Amino acid sequence: MACFTVPAAEAIVTTVIAVAVKRKEKKAENSGSASAKTETPSIKMSVKLGWLNMMLWGGSILLMFEHIWHGEVVPWFPFLTAASSAEDTQEMLHEMATVGVTMAVLVTAVWIAMVAVSNAIMKHKPAPEGEQTS
Amino acid sequence: MTLLITVFAAVICTALWYFKLHDSKLMFGRLCLMYWGAALMWTVDAVFEYVEQEAAFFDPAAHDMLNDAFLGLSAAALGLVIWLVMLLIKDPRHVLRNTLTKKE
Structure with missing residues (x-):
């Protein structure tokens, strides 16, 4: 009915966060702060947030x-056919609270796993050439 | 069927990205992530549907299956179109910009 609106709402929030994080990273890069120059190579947080987005x-x-x-x-107000009657609206809200929230949680959980694996x-x-063991 | 087609699209795209198209300029990874996001969401949808319908979930009517397959292919095509539009807007190799600004 409207389950996709929950991950879409999360996408709006994470996009705003990603923009803010990117700005912060650029500022840190320009100022040449120590935190921006790490010894071990790492993927920027804004890039990781981009995956979630x-x-x-x-x-x-x-x-x-x-x-x-x-x-x-539908392309006309209220855009969701389920919002035309109180009974359907209640069913829609229930679906958003169950299916929609589960979708958002699952995608976020997969992203957390992706970030953990990439880290x-x-x-x-990698082992230097010639030192690899089978 | 929609879920199945989206999963296949995601797997094929990821394999292509891994073996051939990992150049970040192509933004192919974004297409993979788009398909994976949709596949995960349709998985949740399928699980809830299974809980509701139980065994009947695996025995859909032929008409419904055909409609779902058509929808899955259309969704995959939409994903490709979105990726292409993103690529043309970003124009990482300046192909579009050079073509448009080229003087006769």
Whole structure:
């Protein structure tokens, strides 16, 4: 009905956060602060937030397309056919609270796992040539 | 069927990104993330549907399956269009800019 609106709302918030983080990183780079110059190579937080944004925006847009396909989203007010009656609205809100929230939580959980794996990969130093063991 | 097609699109894109198209200028990783995001969301949708319908979930009507397959392919095509628009707007290799500003 309108489950995609929950990850879309999260996408708006994370996009704002990503913009703020990017600005902060640029400021730190320009000022040449010590925190900007780390010894070990690492992926910037703004890049990592970009992964979450892409998953949330992409998923929300494709799910919105599905809802348009099924006639649940219309180009006129109130845009959601379920919002036309009180009974349907209640059902829609219930779906948003269950399916929508689970979608947002799952995508965020996968992103956290991606960040953890990328951090582990970046910390791992490859063995010099000739020292590899089978 | 929509979920299945999106998962296939995500897997194919990720494999292409890993083996061939990992140049960040191509922004192919963004397409992968878009498909994975949609696949995860449709997985949640499928789980809730399964809880509701139980065994009937795995026995859809042929008409519904065809409609879902058509929807899945359309969603995959929409993802490709969004990626292409992003690529043309960013124009990392200045192909579009050079073509438009080229003097006769």
